[in-house]
Amino acid sequence: MPAQLLDGKVLSQRMYAAMTTQVQELTTKYGRPPGLAVLMVGDNPASAAYVRNKERACERVGIASFGTHFPTDVTQAELEQTIQALNTDDRVDGILVQLPLPGNHLDGTALLLKIDPSKDADGLHPDNLGRLMRGEPGLRSCTPNGVMEMLKAYDIAVAGKKAVVIGRSILVGKPIALMLLAENATVTIAHSRTPDLATVTQEADIVVAAVGRPNLVTADMVKPGAVVIDVGINRIPTESGKGRLVGDVDFAAVESIASYITPVPGGVGQMTVAMLLHNTVLSYSRRLGET
Ligand SMILES: Nc1nc(=O)c2c([nH]1)NC[C@@H]1CN(c3ccc(C(=O)N[C@@H](CCC(=O)O)C(=O)O)cc3)C=[N+]21
Numbered sequence: 687m688p689a690q691l692l693d694g695k696v697l698s699q700r701m702y703a704a705m706t707t708q709v710q711e712l713t714t715k716y717g718r719p720p721g722l723a724v725l726m727v728g729d730n731p732a733s734a735a736y737v738r739n740k741e742r743a744c745e746r747v748g749i750a751s752f753g754t755h756f757p758t759d760v761t762q763a764e765l766e767q768t769i770q771a772l773n774t775d776d777r778v779d780g781i782l783v784q785l786p787l788p789g790n791h792l793d794g795t796a797l798l799l800k801i802d803p804s805k806d807a808d809g810l811h812p813d814n815l816g817r818l819m820r821g822e823p824g825l826r827s828c829t830p831n832g833v834m835e836m837l838k839a840y841d842i843a844v845a846g847k848k849a850v851v852i853g854r855s856i857l858v859g860k861p862i863a864l865m866l867l868a869e870n871a872t873v874t875i876a877h878s879r880t881p882d883l884a885t886v887t888q889e890a891d892i893v894v895a896a897v898g899r900p901n902l903v904t905a906d907m908v909k910p911g912a913v914v915i916d917v918g919i920n921r922i923p924t925e926s927g928k929g930r931l932v933g934d935v936d937f938a939a940v941e942s943i944a945s946y947i948t949p950v951p952g953g954v955g956q957m958t959v960a961m962l963l964h965n966t967v968l969s970y971s972r973r974l975g976e977t
Pocket residue numbers: 735736739782783784785786808828829919931950951952953954955956958959
């Protein structure tokens with residue numbers, strides 16, 4: 687029997703529907719909608735597309751967007767001043783800096799440190815990452831939080847399960863490992879220096895691939911019945927020139943072995959945007975004393 691799809695499209699639509707009602711109620715109660723500011727620098731087409739997705743999703747649920755688009759040669763000081771102004775702007779509940787930043791004259795980590803942690807919609811400020819590590823409430827980063835939301839929505843048990851996370855980035859690998867650990871999984875983090883990756887992943891009840899390499903996870907690496915979460919977003923060239931989006935998992939082969947699998951597109955990527963909006967509403971609610 688082929689694996690059941692973990693459908694990020696359906697789940698995110700469900701979240702948007704619930705958020706639309708919630709945002710309407712909150713907007714009536716507090717006299718303003720939640721607000722999200724996205725800082726984008728340069729004109730990387732993939733980043734521009736993500737930012738458009740985020741703004742469209744905001745519009746859909748009634749969150750105000752305060753998009754700011756800067757040329758590639760913007761200075762660090764100018765970006766930092768913009769962040770400071772957004773920190774004290776009462777219409778803004780969430781701030782994010784779209785990554786990657788172009789060129790090498792900008793220090794993304796320094797920008798992140800300027801964001802008020804209570805407005806850190808991406809959950810990437812060290813304060814929020816520290817809270818995750820300590821198991822304290824805070825804003826959680828969107829992609830890993832979206833993965834956890836998917837597992838929960840499909841009633842997939844995590845406690846006591848062996849989870850193998852492939853990839854150790856601060857954006858996905860490390861935080862997802864901590865979130866799985868917080869739900870009492872036994873977690874292994876594998877990476878580019880792990881010898882014999884297949885032997886490690888074959889043990890896993892839950893495999894999370896977050897590397898950015900097409901076909902990294904092949905059928906022989908997956909235990910029958912395992913849950914396979916594909917966080918990879920790789921655009922591979924096609925003859926038409928438009929390119930095709932694939933994850934890190936050889937979907938066609940792994941689908942017949944896994945119990946559950948996320949598609950790309952239509953999986954984790956959809957949840958990432960939904961969780962960003964969720965964080966913005968959460969930040970708004972906390973800042974206004976709602977929760
Ligand atoms: N500060 C920051 N925060 C981020 O969260 C962030 C970032 N920078 N930089 C880039 C990555 C990547 N990312 C995605 C968001 C949505 C989809 C998404 O919607 N994917 C759709 C398909 C999109 C398409 O077709 O191009 C899907 O998988 O179904 C994917 C990837 C957020 N990121």
